[in-house]
Amino acid sequence: MRIWPVQDAKARFSEFLDACVSEGPQVVTRRGTETAxxxxxxxxxxxxxxxxxxxxxxxxxxxxRTDSLVxxxxxxxxxQAIPLG
Structure with a gap:
């Protein structure tokens, strides 16, 4: 699974998409944090x-069945009610 900074994924989207199809899932990071x-x-x-x-x-x-939801x-x-008067 390859990691792509968001800037690279945007700039080279076709390559990013091809890598996904041929290699499997591709991770996108934003500011070093895995995002998508x-x-x-x-x-x-x-x-x-x-x-x-x-x-x-x-x-x-x-x-x-809704029995378990209630x-x-x-x-x-x-x-008990207090009698008036």
């Missing part, structure tokens, strides 16, 4: 499939 990664589309799609589903996706499935009510006692 360019990955080939095949690897990106593989990562998306392997990623955990979002809450929205889980709730939209046929087997969506917290258990506490057994707190309520105050």
């Amino acid at each position: 990664v360019l990955v080939p589309i095949g690897e990106w799609r593989r990562l998306q499939v392997a990623a955990r589903p979002s809450l929205k996706q889980l709730l939209l499935t046929d087997s969506a 917290p258990v009510r506490s057994k707190a006692r309520r105050r």
Whole structure:
């Protein structure tokens, strides 16, 4: 995995893109700090499939269950009403 300063990645974008396709992920740094990664589309799609589903996706499935999303009510006692008068 090659590391590219952002200035080099911008100035030589075609080379940067070719390196990604031929060598795999390429890291971009800004002021010496790793900031982003360019990955080939095949690897990106593989990562998306392997990623955990979002809450929205889980709730939209046929087997969506909300029982575990609702917290258990506490057994707190309520105050008794004081009779007036």
